[in-house]
Amino acid sequence: MKTLVLVGHPNIEESRMNKAWAGRLEKEEDVTVHHLYKEYPDMRIDVEKEQSLLLEHDRIVFQFPFFWYSTPAILKEWQDQVLAYGWAYGSEGTKLHGKEFMVVTSTGGPGGAYRSGGFNHYSMSELLKPLQATANLTGMRFLPSYVEHGVRMLSDDEVAISADQVARYVVDGDLKSGR
Template identity: 60%
Template sequence: MKVLVLVAHPNFEGSRVNQRWAQELEAHENVTVHNLYQVYPDGAIDVAREQQLLLDHDRIVLQFPLYWYSTPSLLKKWQDDVLQYGFAYGSEGNKLNGKDFVVAISTGGPAEAYQAGGYNQYTLSELLRPLQATANLIGARYLPIFSFSGLMAVTDEQIEDSAKRYAAHILGEY
């Protein structure tokens, strides 16, 4: 199984968790880590290159810090540009059928904030519905999300532990 990890972090150099996660996965065979903000600092996405990367891999991971309950803007642009009619959807747009689709996110807010009655009211699965619906539309298999919350208060040891759990989650059987 070949795994493509699309990392979308506007301030990757200043990241604690997403940088560590990317480093952990880079060490694995059959994993391609593709850092969108580093590859496209001007935001001009090479659509043909991105589509070829998708075709060449079996499991697609979207890894990002939660920004305003959603993806950072370049990852939204990536969806708009790359998931084209006739490629990802439409009567002949079946190129991503059967691929695995996994979302991996870090959040500043603590885990207990993401529940009914909590500070943010909604679960992460609820907030990520547009990505789940997109996976459904393109005929991909939506796997359980991986999340790590409370980044304002975590220790380096907890980040190390999350990196190991992240790799196990991303490379696991479903």
């Protein structure tokens, strides 16, 4: 299965977790790691190129740090431009039907902060519903998300373990092999 990982981190070189994930995924066969901020520093998305990449892959992954209860700006702009009516959704928009979609994301806060009654009041499943709705609208099958909490507190060994888990999950599509 060919997998496209869309990395949306505005400062990937300063990131321990997302940088480790992307670096580990780049070693996988049949995985294309696509750094959106490097490709489009001016935020001007080449829609035709991005749609072509989507057509060439069976599984689409959004990889990003969880910012303000959402994705970084480039992933939102990418969605607004690339997932066009008549191409990705609507009566004629069937280009993504049958593909798989997953989210790989990191939070600075601990996992307990992301639950009912926790610091953020909502679970990650609730907070990621807009991405699940996007997958539904475009005819993709939404796979469970891989979320690594408390990344600021992880040791280098724990970051490396997480990178291996993410690679297994992204390739296998089985959350049991990941988080």
